[in-house]
Amino acid sequence: MITISFLIMGVASLLSIFFIKHETRIIHDDLKELGLVLANNLAFNAEYGILTSNTSNLSNLIEGIIKQSQVAYCIIQDTNGNTLVSKGLNKDLLDSLDKINSKILKIIQSNVEYIETQEGKQYYEVSIPVFSKQIDTPKGEMGLFENDQDSDVSQKQLNSSGDAKLSRNEKLLNSRIGVVRIGLSLEVASSLEKRGRQVAMIITFTIVVVAGLITTLLTGVAVVPIRKLLEGTQHIAKGELDFKVSEISNDEIGQLAESFNRMTEDLRRSRNELIKAKEYTDNVIRSMADVLFVIDPNGVIRTVNSAATKILGYKESEITDKPIDMIFAEEGNIKATPNWITKRLTREGVLNDLEINFKTKTGNTIPIIFSGSVMRNKDGVIEGIVGIAKDITERKRAQLLIEQKNKKLEEVNQSLIENEKKLKNMLLDLKKAHDDLQDTQFQLFQSEKLKVVGRLASGVAHEVKNPLAIILQGVQYLSKKLPKDNQNVVDVINDITNAVHRADTVIKGVLDYSSLSELKIESHDINNVINMTLLLVKHEFNQNHVELIRLPYQDIPKVKIDKNKIEQVLINLILNSVQAMPKGGKLTIKVEARKVMVEDLTFNQMDDENLILGESVVVVDIEDTGTGIPPEILNKIFDPFFTTKGGKGGTGLGLPIVKNIVNLHRGKLTIQNREEGGVRSRIYFKTELT
């Protein structure tokens, strides 16, 4: 602002100087012109007077001229320099004129001289030579500005011929008859100049004052507040957000300042929040026990936390802006090179629990679990990768210890297993020996006792059955021939027929009991056998209102059985149960594969104990909700010819035959009352030896 003020003042001063100069020049030119006009006029009129030396005439002439206020003096001289008439001269002037007299005597055209007297008075002396009329004065020589040396004509004359000019000048000089000299005082001009200068000064001063005032005013109204605002921005630029622009005014600038302050306040608040947030984040990162680092997309480390520097042994400044390779050990996992990790991360976004090694400043490797995720900006462009790593040295050490211990344990275990194997083999040998023994026993029993009994029974059966067949056929023939109207005859024939059937049933039972037909042993799934059996006896359930509950079963090991015989066993047991529920009830069939337990051996209704503790068996349970078995007969149910059915079709051979069949399979059959009521028939089948 001050600069502008100075500029205005400078320009004003320059303008006034120029103005004064210009004014001065105009005044001087006017003066000179006046002089020339007067001198020319005088010279023209003075010719006669000079030629005639009529001084009174000349005096009259100059008298008129001297009246002009600017004219200080007037002189008419002849060519010899004698003053013919003069007016207005004084000693001071004469002294000064002496210096130019000689020059003036030689002039052939108008001439202007500046004179400054001893007393300090200033004059212009305009002198013009006076020529006789006989001589042609050069054209323009009588012009107003004959002192102009550069006029074309004179120039030409000068250039065309020096000699001609000289001779002409000589001629002019010779034709001169005198000279008129008019002195013009510069006093008036000076006073005019002085006034002009004063005016200029006043104007300049006014301008300067006004400029100064305006500047001050402007500075007060606009510049100061703006400067304050500027200052404010500088403070804020430096980060001093607490700075406030003080109250300025109520105008627009004041409002600007207010909103500036508001903006600053907002800025300060948001910056404080940012700082707080950053401090919080920094604190979180710093406090993390795990290593955290951020790398940029070029794989250059940007940020690390204190855990990282602690583990790696670097100072923070030593690893930031360094390539990530610096902290990853190459020999850890050949696949997991920093390059691979970066590539995989950019492709998949995250990478979890990668076991790799860090490389510390001292060159040690530290096993870590590394997880990383890609950091993207809101446009999805990858900004960097955030990596988290956990030092698992301790864990590895513990793992190693565990592994070593495991190895030892395994060794111990191995020897145990070997011992167990040996024991098992021994047990197997024992078992085999036992089985062999049983087989032999069984074969002996089968071949000797049973075969004898069987052959006997077969013979007896054959001998009895043929007569029975004859009786049956005969009775049937007779029944057709005998009169039907005799009820007695019909009854007798029916009795005979029934007797034959009963006898046949008994014989059949005897044959079954002695097991004439040999076992046809094959591998069977006992569940399939049960299902087949249930199909055969289905109508019995319906007839007796018995609900069948077949419990779910899984695949169980196959058993080696004679399917038909076991079907016979199952039918027998199921029908017994159905018959034990004359008013209906539930019959449950349950199959499971398990090991023989102590409880399985404590109760035995067989002649032999076929089961061995711990061996694999398939157990079939048939449970009813019937009347149960009276305790006093429970130990007799397997005795041959013992029956509770009286004369109602029981032979007393059913359960003995069933028991015998199970025994032949070297299984076990138990029939017991259930605590809940009803009877449980349980059959144990040995599973196939694998």
Next chain:
Amino acid sequence: MDKKKILIVDDEESLSRAIKLNLEDTGEYEVRTENRGSKALGAVHEFLPDLVILDVIMPDMDGADVEKLFEKDQIAKNIPIIFLTAIATKDDTKDRGTMIGGRFVIAKPISIDKLIESIEERLRLR
């Protein structure tokens, strides 16, 4: 319509006779009886039966041996056989007899109705 010819071979002659009487009584069968297995083939050649009822256990020749002779004979080999046996098996539970090892077996004693059913079935399947 001709009567169906049935040959019964059984050493138990009274049984053979009773069956013969029962069958002929129906009026649909012509029955010849033999009491020895060795006579069976000759009887087949003479009588040309539609079906043979063969006892399993006989003094001179078992039913199985008779069957073997039949299989080698051009005439006998196509004639259906019902084995009648006193040796009871579990299959006895089926009154009408059943197939055992490719043979049709009926256990003694058998009622005449069941026997006729079985005969008719064998003849149908011929």
